[in-house]
Amino acid sequence: MAGGPVTGVVHQPGSAAEVAEAVRGAELVVPRGGGTKPPLAVVDGAEVLDVSALSGITEYLPSEYTVTALAGTPLAEVEARLAAEGQYLPFDPLLVDAGSTVGGTVAAGANGPGRLRYGGLRDFLLAVAFVDGRGEIVRGGAKVVKNAAGFDLPKLMVGSLGRLGVLTECTFKVFPHPESCATVRVAGMAFDEALEAAGRVGSGAVELECLDLVHGLAGWDLEIRIGGRSFALDARLKRAADLLDTDVTTLSGDADATHWRSRREFGWAPPDASVLKLPLTPATAAVLEQVLADLDASHVARVYSAGVQQAFVAWPVERAADMPSLDRALAQSKLTALALRAPADASNQPILGYRTGGELLRRVEQALDPAGRFGRLG
Template sequence: MQPDNSSFDDSRRLLADVALAAGTGNALRIRGGNSKPFPGREVDGIDIDTRTHRGIVSYDPTELVVTARAGTSVAELNALLAENGQMLPWEPPSFDGNATVGGMVATGLSGPRRPYAGATRDFVLGCRVITGEAKHLRFGGEVMKNVAGYDVSRLMVGSFGCLGLVTEVSMKVLPKPRATRSLLLELSAADVPRKLRAWRDAGLPITGASHLDSWLHVRLEGGKDLVANSVQEIGGEELESAFWDELRDQQLPFFADHRPLWRISVPQTAPLTPLPGSVLLDWGGAQRWLKSDEPVDVIRADAAQLGGYATCFSHKADVEPFHPLPGAMLSLHQRIKRQLDPRGIFNPARMYTAL
């Protein structure tokens, strides 16, 4: 598929802006739709807006590959894929249609389907990146393959713009399921792991499992007969599919709570130990959203005890938004940043003060 009339290659302007910043030493605050100012600190720098660099560069539905510029909205990309019966498998949030492809890659956020289909970095095939020396480089390609050294295209996923400015991304897509049904069951949180294990062992096609306020929300996707039979086995009430979009985009009433929002990431097998606040379980319990006023040390200690880590999704000036890194890991991050952004102009301190 060729680019549509709304496509525009604004890479020259982006390169010029980066070259100017590199020459003057001014920091740059990379922004697209500004739909995800969280997690991370607010960046003190000059805005460099990617939204004018937009459009679908190429799309071959038969090859299940799409390439889009960074300023393209996720909603636009989803609509194009849906026309061809396809989807982004990791279900990235669109946040009222403002999220962009560049921000989708930079944050690496995934929706409810993530533990059953894969994460953002599992489907990124390649990208183009403007480095801190104002070089426009291409990494990876449009086919899955192993590479020696750093896989830079996947390093960009979840880097929050600290390593470079992503201008273009090639992604693997998948067919949409033939049937989708969602169910609501009254169930205690303590019984969720047992139920999910039993359904998984029985081969039920679960692609969403979230628990809130004594209710388990389950999504089934796959062939029509398999989904219908699974519905009969699970039982419960019919649930509107909009629930998963609202969960993905943090629009459920749970997220309106005034207390700070924390994302607790733990192993799938971690026990359901009580956390200090209101909890919404997603990813079958591997992702736990927490609304709490408790001190950061308490929350992170609880997360560590479960074998995981805690990320603050609310702007708090006195809190490191991301879980502190061990010394060796932080040193590795610093070396990678020096290679790609030697002048430190891209989103300084967005993730850690030492970056």
């Protein structure tokens, strides 16, 4: 596992109270779950709070569409339990096979290609318990699918990178899984052509589970996943394919499932590359393309995912020294990136490029972590 503790001190709390105790006793501390996103769990000089012993589904009520699990619970366990009831996590968590956990996924705020259909973590996280920087156990939200009471602390914890609190328990809204899914694919398009086709299908009547543009050897591949009642699936696939007006290949059954599982495990990226996530829109995808071209990096593996609302870029290990240039270029282009994976010896700056909300974040950090035990993002 990359990204070991810098101080050598690793706590393994078995309860929220023990997390609180460890936080109170530390000067600088960073939580870690499955360790699948090392740049987010390494802070120079920090003790490590390994929450993997805080594991288990504490409540699952299929009829309520809610599931609650301790922060160190592997998402693979949660997904398997939901699948047995025909339900799933619609935000489509990343790196599940690699061992990602409930808490690490929420703290990273990273969603997979399937977030296109119904939304991301922010839309499906209902309640949280976390230990703040003073070592207090705090709960926010409610374990029901609709709630507007108090400040929305669950949303605040999405993407908080362990800097506002150590998550100990999360409740998610879940949905029924589509009865069946299949994918149509067009290979080897020019970028503009692929983007235009994505827009056409994306704004068509057919509701999509996933819509990704993948940079391949022979240009861009457009991949469209459709899910729903089996009875209607073929007609809907045909309808989407008709909008593309070109030859398509189709994936279904296990081939379809395996294909998308590999996407969220970063199977498309070289194993030693850094993987960055960048929020964007179909209107700003070309801006990222230009940034990469300017840095002589048009060849890097990358995917525009979830209807071109986010990009995943595999930054090659041999270009690791150019990360500061990338950081500057992104900032100038008003693009932001989160490093989800990085070489062990790379700088551990998790956020690159343009930032918003600094003053509000600074005040929230002051409130929840006055002594700066989690380090500062703001």
